[in-house]
Amino acid sequence: MVTAEKSTEQIRRDTILQAGVEVFLEYGYVSASVDEIVRRAGGSKRTVYKYFGNKEELFAAIIGSLATQMLSPLGAAFDGDSNLQETLEKLGKVYLDVLLREDSLAIFRTVVSEGVRFPELAKTFFLNGPNAAVTRLSSYLGQQVKSGSLKLGDTHAAARQYFGMIRSDLHMRAALGLDLPTEDEINTEVNRAVAMFVREYSIK
Amino acid sequence: MVTAEKSTEQIRRDTILQAGVEVFLEYGYVSASVDEIVRRAGGSKRTVYKYFGNKEELFAAIIGSLATQMLSPLGAAFDGDSNLQETLEKLGKVYLDVLLREDSLAIFRTVVSEGVRFPELAKTFFLNGPNAAVTRLSSYLGQQVKSGSLKLGDTHAAARQYFGMIRSDLHMRAALGLDLPTEDEINTEVNRAVAMFVREYSIK
DNA sequence: ATGCTAGGGTACGGGGCAGTACCGCGATTA
DNA sequence: TAATCGCGGTACTGCCCCGTACCCTAGCAT
Structure with a gap:
């Protein structure tokens, strides 16, 4: 059957x-x-x-599947009928929400500490996790450039820069187990990053 | 004697x-x-x-001393007779150089993976390490604001934002054991961040 | 109903590690 | 020179864990 x-x-x-x-x-x-x-x-x-x-293969199977499903909620940010600023804001908040969830932090901690022992696994995690967000944003920025609302040379670099600002030190603090930002702090951080990004790259 | x-x-x-x-x-x-x-x-x-x-106390003694000495080379960036842009560039490069050294990465990996078990240690690491750089830059930015060459409200937030851009995803990639950026990539990243920061906050 | 196979429960072998105990040597002091 | 103290070297204890072996039950086919 x-x-x-x-x-x-x-x-x-x-x-x-x-x-x-x-x-x-x-x-x-x-x-x-x-x-x-x-x-x-x-x-x-x-x-x-x-x-x-054995234990290693079990571990690899687990991390591989986790990284992929982790950042799947990101697609929701690109809904089509939002302008650049709204899209960036939505994207930033969803990204932080996902990255700061306790299970995402646990994956990150584990992969960071075992990345040297399991290079293939670290690569999988990075490509399917944090870097997937960069790729997605980069392609969106490419569209905006073509449509004439943005002026920037390297969309991939700009996307990496954007997520760097978004993470600020919030992710590091959380990964170290120090503290989690409040909703307000997240909003402030995202708004600050969006403002800077838009002022730098958008066509006035 | x-x-x-x-x-x-x-x-x-x-x-x-x-x-x-x-x-x-x-x-x-x-x-x-x-x-x-x-x-x-x-x-x-x-x-x-x-x-x-016991093993725990030995570990704590080691990490505590390491974090403090890790970012000591940062002081060199504030030499007094450089303008804002030069200072930011120097600071960013030194910061990345330190953070991407193999031993710094090893400390980071270890503290991240054990931070939950040793909260006090994670706090010490963060305050004496990455956050010390933020504090230092924040106070420098405060001077610049007073002297009238900068316009920004929250110097601490701006400093965190700056280092977030500087780290971009370079630090995460390195911490995961994926790759280390070349000298050129570091320079590009720093220049991009400085340009954006200066354009946003400096008084034209 | 009976034989068989897959998988649950458990015990075991080999190995490693944290922390302690013990022995002997070398240095310091009187 | 003789007694003492501290440290290096090492063995030992109790514990944990990976991976395998073994027994036994339950469900399936004939």
Whole structure:
């Protein structure tokens, strides 16, 4: 029978992945134990090792899927009937909301600390995560340039610069576990960045 | 005898600290072993535990001292006889040079991954490290405002914004172990940030 | 109903590490 | 020179964890 219905094997695999997400993000790669994952997922270690081979592969499978789904809410910012300023504002707020969520921070912490040991994984995370936002904005800026409402040479560099301003030190503070900005602080930060960006690049 | 000369105890303590720096930054807190530190420092575990009590305290002592000395080269940027633009450029380059050094990245990775477990340590790192640069620039900007060459309300926010632009995604990429920017890329990034900052806030 | 296979539960082997105990040597002091 | 103290070297204890092996049950096919 060929249907879209998940096989029991797929279900078991997903259950393990979900438990793995929890445990790896809570403890980090080194301190996470496969036994704990099994405890939360149910089943036995045998099954885990059947599906994923070893701890490293399980970890890689988890981070790969997480990075992709993390920044998926960003598409909403490009709704078509907003002007440049509104789009940038919306984009900045959504970006910060996503990046400052506790699970995003946990992914970031884990990938940063294990990036040297798992280079392929760090690359996947960056490309599907933070850099996906840059690519998206860059292409939007390209449209604006063509339509004559923006004047700038390197759209990719401008996009990186924009997100740099947006992150400010908010992301670093949050990643270090120091504090999370309030809604007001986020708005202030975004407005400040948008104002600067628009004044610099828009055609008056 | 009371002199500035280091006692043998002080020397042993420093040797252990130095070896601890190497090992903790190379392996991260969890994977670092006290045995390895002893191997590199010479001496015995007994001595380590006499001076530092346990692994956590040794780690804390190391990170605390590292953060402070990390950004000490920043003072050179404020040499007095440079104008705003030159000062910002110099500051940005020195800041990136420091932040992108392999040992700075190693500290960052370690503190990010252990910040939740050691909140006090993360705070120390941030205040003596990245935030010290912000404070320094903020006070410089305050002078410029008073002397009438700058127009901006919140110098601290502006300083955070400036360093956000400077870091762009260069620091994140490097922290993830992806790539280090070339000298040219750094210059381009800094020049772009300075141009934008000056255009926004300086009095024409 | 009976045989079989996949997977849950658990125990185990090999290895590593934090922190402690012990022995012996070398230096310091009287 | 003799006694003492402190430190280096090392072994040891208790603990944890990865990956594998083994038993046993439950569901499926014949």
